[in-house]
Structures are given as C-alpha cells and as structure tokens.
Amino acid sequence: MANGPQGFDRFDRAILAVLAAEGRISATELARRIGLSKSPTQARMKRLEEAGVIAGYRAVLDPVKMGQAHVAFVEVRLSDTREAALRAFNRAVLAVPEVEQCHMIASRFDYLLKVRTADIADYRRVLAERISALPHVASTSTYVAMEAVKETQ
Template sequence: MIENLQPDGSLDSFDRKILEELGQNGRISVAELAEKVGLSKTPCQNRFKRLIAEGFIQGFKAILNPSKMNLDHIAFAEVKLTHTHEAALTSFNNAVKKIREVEECHMIAGRFDYLLKIRTRDIKKYRLVLGERISNLPYVANTSTNVAMETVKESG
C-alpha cells in the first residue's frame, strides 16, 4: 500500500482529496467518495482503510448542535500556572481532561500557559465551573475570561 505515498513519504493527491471529502462529510459512502475523488470503489476503499490504519484518520464522531442542548454560552479562559515543570503540566493536563464543560485545552506560548474553550448553558453555570472546577485545578495561579459574543466559524 506504500505505493500511494510520494517518495518523501507524503500523501498523494488522491489521499489528500479523500481526506478533504471526509473532513466535510464523514458519513459519505465509499462509492460516493470514490466518484468525488476520481477513483473506482476498490482502490478508494483500500486507500480509506490505509489512511485509518496509518493514523491520518483518527475516528468519526457526531457533530452535536449546542443550541439544541441549551449550551450556547462560550467562554475562553486564559490559565496561568504557578509552575511549569513537567510534573505540574502533567498534573494539570490530566485534571483538565476530566471537566466535561472544557471542549478544548491548548498549551500556549505567551503571557499565559493554557487557553480553555468552555461551553455552558449560561454565565451563571460558567461562573460555577470556573470557580469550583477550573480554579481548583492543580497549579492554577490565576485565570482570565473572554466571553464569545458570536461564533463566526467553528470546526466541525
């Protein structure tokens, strides 16, 4: 199956087209995918399986509608830690993963250490999550919050 890779190990144009189509519609049938990328079904299916096996495709998930679930409030919390040694980072990373309301957590190079995207039903619920859960994470020195007024573009 390695023949689909360029000499330098990168993906070829068919692989990139497959990934692009799947990024737009993960539920597309193999037959429709093959047609869109210009391959017959069997070679397309083989490439699809290889892309999964090689880790280019990590999985598939349902994209939920936050408004239907009454989760319209989005806040971004900047988190500064007291220490940034490896044990502190690992401890924080493990703990933040357990907070359901935290949709994303990114380590940042800059004036703070982490940026968290937090989705709740309203500002009151956000205050509880911030005060009782995020502020009590290991090594948190302080936080600063930015509230989204409108979502213009979001992945998914």
Template structure:
C-alpha cells in the same frame, strides 16, 4: 502531507463534509472503483492521518450557547505539575479545548456553558479547583465568526 496525492486530498475533503458517505459514492466522487478507495482509506487510517469517525454535535442545539476563553497562569510549570493539570482539566466535560501556551500565561481553555450562571458554577467548582493555578483571566465570546473542522487539505 507531501505523500498525499490529489485523490487522497479529495477523499479527505469529502469525508470532512460527510464521514458517513457510502464507499460506492466516495469511489464514484473521486473517479475510482471501490477497491482502490478502500485501500487508500486503510492507508490513511494506518498512517494516522484519519484518526477516527465521529458524530459532530451542535452545541447550540444542546443549549450550550455561552463560549468563554480562560487564560490560566500556573504556580509551577515543572513536568509533574503540568501532567497533574493536564489530567485534571481533561476530566471537565465543559472544556471544549485546552492548549498549553508559550507567552504571558500557561494555558488557554475554551469552555461551553448554558449561560453566565452556569459558567460561574464551572469556574467556582471545577476550574478553580485545578492544581497549581495561581490566576485566571476570562474572555466571553460575543459571536462566532468562524467555527469549522480543519479543512485546509
């Protein structure tokens, strides 16, 4: 982050808002010509700061209105077991996020589903089948207060 100047930060902020902005408009917005902006974009991509461009879908418009967080405790936390769990949880399309946690449990999973019945099906058929799980605790989100892409540039 320390190698990013004000123009790089402005480029990133604009791309977060609209990754499909034409290069000419992006250049105009940051006060440079197309060539230096293209060079900056290439540098940001090659450095790994920009890792890609993608469409952001609305889970609500797709009918995935039910958000649930699942705490997972493991029976084995050796590397082989963690890798097996990680590989398996990545195969579940309803898993929106999964983090290894330092604390009273081992993983936290964020799931999106259509409703409680769909969630119960995911738990019974997919989450409970994950390797090395000893227990889970479930928390249903009632309302999204903040949902955003990372924007603190």
C-alpha cells in the same frame, strides 16, 4: 500515500477533504467524487485509517441545540510550570467536561481553554468549582465569545 508534504497524493487529499466534510458518505459516492473506482478508494481509506491519519468517525453535534450556547475562552496561569505540575494540570483538566479544548500556550499565560456551558451563571460555577480548583492554577482571565464566526470540526 505518496507525494505531497505529508506523503499524500491528490487522491488521498481528496478522500480526506470529503470525509472531513461528510464522514457518513458511502464508499461508492466517495469514489465517484474523487474519480477512482470503489475498491482502490476503500483500500486508500483503510490505509489512511491504519496509519492514524483518519482517527475516527463521529457525529457533529449542535451545542446550541443541546443547551450549551455559552462559550468562554479562559487564559490560565499556573503557579508552577515544572514538568510534574504541567502533567498534573493536564490530567486534571481532562476530567472537566465543560472544557471543550485545552491548549498549552507559549505566552504570558500557560493554557488557553475553550469552555462551553449553558449560560453565564453556569460558566461562573464551572470557573469557581472546577477550573480554579485545577492543580497549580494561580489566576484566570475570561473572554466571553459573542458570536462564532467560523468553527471547523
């Protein structure tokens, strides 16, 4: 890993781009696409994995086909933002499977959640029973997504 802002050269960046789009590509095909032989390509992949740049490989599931078509974004404001309260919220939100993403935000609210459920009734239950019950939640505001224009994994 040399050159570039993160120390990646053009081959490293090419490997990462191809793997991000097609994680199941064979090493032989990857090598062909980036213009290196198989052995140096595999060595670079191993180095990127060991450095933690490639964190893993996984299947990308279609949430709509899995019955999880409803997406809502939830602003969460906490009643307490001291470090212990933030840690308690962070730990607890990890246990809510419907929360697909959770980001601490520098704004008039404290967290932004992406919540995926089957439908609005299911979302209402998750909001009432799980999200509102998280430690130190003072208030929430919900924004329902009508259409995903772009989602990158």
